[in-house]
Amino acid sequence: MGSGSKMVIMLVLSVLLILEVGWSEGCLEHERFALLRLRHFFSSPSRLQNWEDEQGDFCQWESVECSNTTGRVIGLDLSDTRNEDLGEGYLNAFLFTPFQQLESLILSNNSIAGCVENEGLEMLSRLSNLKFLDLRMNLFKNSISSSLARLSSLISLSLSHNKLEGSIEVK
Secondary structure, three states: OOHHHHHHHHHHHHHHHHHHHOOOHHHHHHHHHHHHHHHHHOOOOOOOOOOOOOOOOHHHOOOEEEOOOOOOEEEEEOOOOOOHHHOOEEEOHHHHOOOOOOOEEEOOOOOEEEEOOOOOHHHHHHOOOOOEEEOOOOOOOHHHHHHHOOOOOOOEEEOOOOOOOOOOOOO
16 A cells, blocks of 8 residues: 555544544633533523533533534523522623624523623624524613624524613614
8 A cells, every 4th residue: 555545544534533532622611611610600490400510511501502514502592590689780791702603692681781891792792593582581772782783693682671761873
């Protein structure tokens, strides 16, 4: 067998190994770590119980939807996941930026009154695939509008049942 044939065999074996292990394994671990960080803010005793520190498949976790082809997180339904006994909370939207394929984010009914300074909802503009954002039944005020204006990829935005007053101009 010539050296050219050995190179072809090595190349084929390398491609098969990459496909078996997963090209985006580093991205997947990055997303697992990000999910575990989110668990600290969304700490309802009844939800997110199966978000474990283990090496299990986080795509099987409650409230997480992954792409069938890439295995990356494309949907997070974190509605009613924050412990209401904690009172109003301030979201760090930067925690969602590792989910580069995220298309749908549901944060309804979590007593979110706003965002921590310099980590507002405008951070979500880094998520170019984000199409659906549900912020219903929180405590947001009109000041949220400047952050929302930067979310140009959105198709659907739900803001009902917040503390918004009067008209809000979002271009």
